[in-house]
Amino acid sequence: MSNVITLREVAGGDACLHEALRAADLPTDDIEDDGRAFFEAVSGDGQMIGYAGLEPCAGDYLLRSVVVLQAHRCHGFGRSIVEATLRDVEGDVFLATTSAAPFFSTMGFAEVRRAELPAAVLATRQLSSICPASATIMKLTRPPT
Ligand SMILES: CC(C)(COP(=O)(O)OP(=O)(O)OC[C@H]1O[C@@H](n2cnc3c(N)ncnc32)[C@H](O)[C@@H]1OP(=O)(O)O)[C@@H](O)C(=O)NCCC(=O)NCCS
16 A cells, blocks of 8 residues: 655644544644644545644654554554655754654654753643653754655
8 A cells, every 4th residue: 555645734723633642642632733733644546544743842842643444554654654754854863752752763753851842842731731741852963754
């Protein structure tokens, strides 16, 4: 199966985005706040594959809301979505995850301690209140390949 995808920006209020995040137990509390960008990923044959989001943090970014719909997992789409989302991003990229650290490790993310985070990343709603203290915080340490 080809894992080529196209990203299209969607609003934080998009009902299908909410449903996909809820189904994957990912937070939805702050996705309609200002400043975040969300993208839907569509396959070459027009199927909805998943979503990703970016939250700017004073020159750095929080990668968030990465989800591949259940039926499309384990075909390389997650990797394609992350690569496409970060293609034009400059600055450091961070994320928080409770379950997918091994997935992100395959793309050059490595765990960092909260004490090492830039203040603007630490101040995001995701890191300051929504994600549990036990979440793994990661930083992109090389281009996602
Ligand atoms: C995490 C998620 C996005 C992965 O999507 P996917 O399309 O199944 O992943 P891919 O097929 O692109 O896998 C890419 C690589 O990661 C590995 N991988 C994927 N999921 C993994 C996991 N849970 N643990 C370890 N490795 C994993 C794959 O083996 C693959 O490695 P390879 O390139 O060396 O073969 C998907 O499982 C998901 O939507 N999970 C629920 C939401 C979530 O936890 N999102 C992250 C929080 S922001």
